[in-house]
Amino acid sequence: MTNTPDIRSFDWIKILNGVALLLCALCLAFIAVNLRPMAQWANNQNICVEQEITKSKAPISWGVRKCNGRSKVYQVK
Secondary structure, three states, rough: OOOOOOOOOOOOOHHHHHHHHHHHHHHHHHHHHHHHHHHHHHHHHHHHHHHHHHHHOHHHHHHHHHHHHOOOOOOOO
8 A cells, every 4th residue: 555644644844834934024024114214214314415415515424414413513612
């Protein structure tokens, strides 16, 4: 007789691997969704710095400070 697999037996390793892969995919999707606001902020910062550099002909460091709200020079007295 030939060996036929029993219909009721499951391959638990494949099932656990599938569940683990699904869980990993869900975790990565959750991380990607939570990083979206930071990506939008970084894009806005890039646009702001580019505009400040072209407007004032200043170096990149000045554009970064201006977009972060630290454009005033503070004197130590």
